Amino acid sequence: MRLNRTKHPLFTAVTLCAFFITSQAYSAVRPQLTRIVAYASDKETPIEVINDSQEPYLIQSWLEDLSGNDANLPLVLTPPVMKLGGKQEGKLRLVVLPAEIPQDRESVYWLSIQEIPPKAKESENNKLVLAIRSRLKVFVRPKGLDSGKASDAVKSLTWNIEREGGNVWLKATNPTPYYVNFGQLSLKVGGAKETKLEDKIQMPAPMSSQRYAVPKGLVGKSATLTYSAVNDYGGETDVLTTGVKL
Template sequence: MQLKKIFHAGLAIAVLAAGSASAAVRPQLTRIIAYTTDKETPVDIVNDSKDPFMVQSWLEDLQGKDTDIPIVLTPPVMKLEGKKQGKLRLVIMKGAVPQDRESVYWLSLQEIPPKAKDVDNRLVVAVRSRLKVFVRPAGFNADGSRKAAEGLTWNIEKEGNKSWIKASNNAAYYVSFGELAVAFPGYKKKRIEEKSEMVPPKGSARYLLPESYKGGKVTITWSGMHDWGGAGAEKTLEVAP
């Protein structure tokens, strides 16, 4: 992946110099659901710019490792003309993914901007987009994912002077939060901003409570992200230490 490393270095320099930038090339969806029973899964991307871009794409696991990924991604590099749509394809290696639970990978899109011709010292910024690919074995569906989010159980954990709310997931699906908020005596309902960590299948994840929490009951409000990238129905539960 030497090519990818070069692009990453260029991206870091560009972002530091420019401060911020928006992607010209982007995926049309915010998440991809891939079923092992399908021959392939399409990923539609679009170039919002009037200029043509080369696009490099690759897959990583949740730890950032890009080797031994059980998904074939094609094409790894493609040219996308201005104001046009393109398509990537994912083929799942059925025997290489868990059959008893959902698995998740990152799909990265690195745009390679055209060389600036009009200004000698013009800064060209390359932007990377990233979205999750949820891989589901036979028998898994959107309804099961929704029920997983609704079925979370919660408790409070304390270590030293810090406290967390802990979500436990008995289902075989990952749960991503659309909303996660807490309230307790003296503290009005506020969203927990650090909620990006998913609750894994048959596992748990915890989220730090505000420093002002000193004990007692906590009211938790949450919703899970559904297959179309939006938040599902909210649930509220009061838990005690």
């Protein structure tokens, strides 16, 4: 069974006239974890999902690489579609194809879990039904990578300033075989308010580097860079600081 996917993280499943709409939408179906770490040496990696609502929901799940491609991935996810009753838990199964992943470093993919709500009843003609998509990272580790060292990767980052055409970037170089997913990434000049770098979602890849744009108002000043990473369990590593001349 294949259902059409929307490329937007939130779409209206049933659009009906409503006089009042709450400012926030909450997912009925959600994964138990905020990130998945899959080891090539494991037979499979279970991914638990829960339906917090009283109503049954269909769930469609799929994988993509960081560029949005979903074809010829070295991962198998089952089932692609399943039904989850109200207040019930379910389980997806992720299998890594060890021979097809990089053997000296982590690789990362996106897992999307799309809830498909039940059709609105005739008595609920003024009800707006929203279908929410959860999206989380899947970190795939080949045999031989020590999970205990993943949280230390952020400590190995080195920082440089790059200037080009009037623009300034902070460049993070990552010499480790792990991705660094920033928890904090901000700059502070003197007693001024801390400035968060909005492009912190871009991760320094293993044995590579990533640039982060410095806001124009900070260029030419001395600042304190504050940064941390998100660990395997969704928590934050120790917060680190270093001085930089922007």
